[in-house]
Amino acid sequence: MRAIVVNETTRELRIGEVPTPQPGTGEVLVKVAAAGVNRADLLQRRGLYPPPPGVTDIIGMEVSGTVEAVGEGVDGHAPGDTVCALIAGGGYAEYAVVPAGQLLPVPDGLDTVDAAALPEVACMVWSNLVMEAGLGGGETVLIHGGGSGIGTHAIQVAKALGATVAVTVGSEAKAQRCRELGADIVINYHEQDFAEVLAGRVDVILDIIGAKYLQRNVSALAVGGRLVIIGMQGGVAGELNIGMLIGKRCRVIGTNVRNRPLTGPGSKAAVVAQVQEHVWPMIAEGTVRPVISARLPLADAEEGQALLDSADSVGKVLLLPA
Structure with missing residues (x-):
């Protein structure tokens, strides 16, 4: 099959021929x-975010498509089913193997191709905003990177939950799109300090930046606030005023989805099941929709990653093998 491979010397992406994977017990092809395309893909390409042990080194953590074959012990899925899926690797290819517990049906009313924009962001947003931070109606949430794939999805889900939504963005184009999606407070980080604008007002923060924003995030939190850190774009080590944290009775939570166990409490399968139960109805009724910046041929993976990493992309970038 054709797949994107990484040149070990130059780190460039190119199309190559690799063996077609076969589903094992409990897996689906x-x-x-x-x-x-996700930001974690860019890190993996640079050798900074390797896949979990035993997972293919082909980049790509979410796909949509058609079930081709099922392995032993798989019930409820059959060849021909249209699905999307959360995976730990292997997405930039013509075929991908998926643990059965990480498959999702394509939501009603959504094109199969566009469904590839959902699994990673839906699982990240729901697991962190709801399962970890317990975001509820009437609370205020701050979403850093409001114009990203995670950000555009999180705005919609948080609004559906009845929250007041604040976002940070880096351009007026992204600010306008966030407003269209329902953001109540839009902060251009080139012009304003979010910690000053929101001082002591935020119940939950979804943070992709990490160290650079750590102290200001805590400043923005209200009493009992929860800071969920899911990215390290601003570094891995920062200073924190412990007195402020204790005084506000706040929590700092660090999580990811990729390295969770396949099954059991807190597993990928558990997250996927909650997403199907709670988020898929939002998509079916049109409350939440995927936001897609571009659909590109698989061979243009280099361009797709560059677009995702630019100021021009709002939402998700998709790669199409066909």
Whole structure:
């Protein structure tokens, strides 16, 4: 099959021929219609975010497509089913193997290709805002990177939960799109300090930046606030005023989805099941929709990653093998 491989010397992406994977026990083989591009893919390409042990080194953590074959012990899925899926690797290819517990049906009313924009962001947003931070109606949430794939999805889910939504963005184009999606407070970080604008007012923060924002995030939190850190774009080590943290009775939570166990409490399968139960109805009724910046051929993976990493992209970038 064709897949994107990384040149070990130059770190460039190119199309190559690799063996087609086969599903093992409890796994499903999916013929890929589209793969989502995520910021973690850029880190993996640079050798900074390797896949978990035993997982293919082909980049790509979410796909949509058609079930091609099922392994032993798989019930409820059959060849021909249209699905999307959360995976730990292997998405930038014509075929991908998926643990059965990480498959999702394509939501009603959504194109199969566009469904590739959902699994990673839906699982990240729901697991962190709701399962970890317990965001509820009437609370205020701050979403850093409001114009990103995670950000555009999180705005919609948080609004559906009845929260007041604040976001940070880096351009007026992204600010306008966030407002269209329902953001109540939009802060251009080139012009304003979010910690000053929101001082002591935020119940939950979803943070992709990390160290650079650590102290200011705590300043923005209200009493009992929860800071969930899911990224390290601003570094891995920062200073924190412990007195402020204690005084506000706040919590700082660090999580990811990729390295969770496949099954059991807190597993990927548990997250996927909650997403299907709670988020998929929002998508079916049109309350939440995927926001897609571009759909590109698989061979243009280099361009797709560059677009995701630019100021021009709002939402998700998809790669199409066909």
